[in-house]
Amino acid sequence: NAGVTQTPKFQVLKTGQSMTLQCAQDMNHEYMSWYRQDPGMGLRLIHYSVGAGITDQGEVPNGYNVSRSTTEDFPLRLLSAAPSQTSVYFCASSPTGGRTDTQYFGPGTRLTVL
Amino acid sequence: AQSVAQPEDQVNVAEGNPLTVKCTYSVSGNPYLFWYVQYPNRGLQFLLKYITGDNLVKGSYGFEAEFNKSQTSFHLKKPSALVSDSALYFCAVRDMNAGNMLTFGGGTRLMVKP
Numbered sequence: 001n002a003g004v005t006q007t008p009k010f011q012v013l014k015t016g017q018s019m020t021l022q023c024a025q026d027m028n029h030e031y032m033s034w035y036r037q038d039p040g041m042g043l044r045l046i047h048y049s050v051g052a053g054i055t056d057q058g059e060v061p062n063g064y065n066v067s068r069s070t071t072e073d074f075p076l077r078l079l080s081a082a083p084s085q086t087s088v089y090f091c092a093s094s095p096t097g098g099r100t101d102t103q104y105f106g107p108g109t110r111l112t113v114l
Numbered sequence: 115a116q117s118v119a120q121p122e123d124q125v126n127v128a129e130g131n132p133l134t135v136k137c138t139y140s141v142s143g144n145p146y147l148f149w150y151v152q153y154p155n156r157g158l159q160f161l162l163k164y165i166t167g168d169n170l171v172k173g174s175y176g177f178e179a180e181f182n183k184s185q186t187s188f189h190l191k192k193p194s195a196l197v198s199d200s201a202l203y204f205c206a207v208r209d210m211n212a213g214n215m216l217t218f219g220g221g222t223r224l225m226v227k228p
Binding site for chain 1: 118120123146148150156157158159160163165204206208209210212213214215216217218219220221
């Protein structure tokens with residue numbers, strides 16, 4: 001059971017480039033989400049999904065797209081990278097999204113935009 | 115809107131001494147509160163959660179947290195700190211307005227010195 005996996009671990013982009021951060025979970029969890037971590041600001045929610053085919057915006061969605069075609073995968077796309085998107089990105093999943101559910105986090109992707 | 119505050123950026127404690135990492139929250143309705151720990155270059159690991167019931171919640175690695183409704187606080191505690199407890203600690207609250215995802219505090223760095 002690998003849990004939540006993320007690729008790549010590190011990435012450097014130039015301004016304007018696009019890329020996709022990959023996230024997968026093998027726990028058959030319905031809920032998945034993407035957060036970004038910036039110093040002093042904790043983690044902020046970018047997008048989330050309550051099941052395959054359903055996504056919604058979080059606190060900081062601008063500049064990011066997501067889709068959820070399968071239960072297992074929840075990729076995050078940067079359409080045109082900007083230096084303000086330099087951050088550490090975490091994917092998380094939880095079984096049903098219930099109020100008492102625990103979220104499980106991946107190891108993170110450290111992204112630098114030059 | 116739901117929010118979490120961690121008033122201390124850093125907490126320093128000597129090994130063997132008790133430690134407290136503070137968290138206060140603001141929610142509408144019943145609070146569902148969580149503590150996570152992040153070791154260097156790692157993802158977030160779940161420590162404990164408060165759902166309902168006893169105000170003292172016990173979690174992983176000897177940590178516990180005290181829920182205080184009148185003070186809207188959920189402080190993390192440990193009777194005897196270890197050097198290996200040095201890490202970044204996040205308090206979070208379930209956000210009913212965002213698909214039950216988590217709203218995080220800014221994080222507190224715990225430094226335990228030998």
